Amino acid sequence: DKIRLRWYGDSVWPEADCPAYLELKMRRGFEGSKKRVEAKLNTPQPGRLPDSDGLISRKLLYDTLGDFGWDINAPLYPVISISYWRYRFIEVSSGLSLALDCHIRSTVxxxxxxxxxxxxxxxxxxxxIKGRDMELPSSLNPLRILDIDWSRFSKYxxxxxxxxxxxGSQSRLLPSGLLDQSE
Structure with missing residues (x-):
């Protein structure tokens, strides 16, 4: 299970009145689910860290997770902060949604x-790529030249x-998938 606090924008820290969401992602075998609710954040002053309650009040966090039906049996603490640039596209004939995430940065x-x-x-x-089935429409066939490992991937x-x-470990900063073995 993963609890995620997500906001959108150009800043590492959320700006005042920035739309934000509290999400609970759960996976059981091959079945996954996600619950999401808009959340009010404690936005820090520029150049300062959030107050002792963090970016979201503990009461709101625990109450929301309880509303999601998630059993809270231990204290929760932030583990990692991840940011990335996302470019969104829609394939018009099928309505398929594509997102390219790059500059994926993280801090423990x-x-x-x-x-x-x-x-x-x-x-x-x-x-x-998100759509109803796993088949690419013909307009996206050029993506096949990328020799991509088409599978689930967790940035987290x-x-x-x-x-x-x-x-310095080899390939630790590469997304999992196919690596070129010819070199």
Missing amino acids: VAAGLGYKEHNLEMEGGVLE AACLEAHQQEP
């Missing part, structure tokens, strides 16, 4: 986890794993 915020390198950035990017898991590997 949990005490005692990882090597504490500041702002790791993954190489390359992630192409996310990839970034967390990169922070836990020793600095």
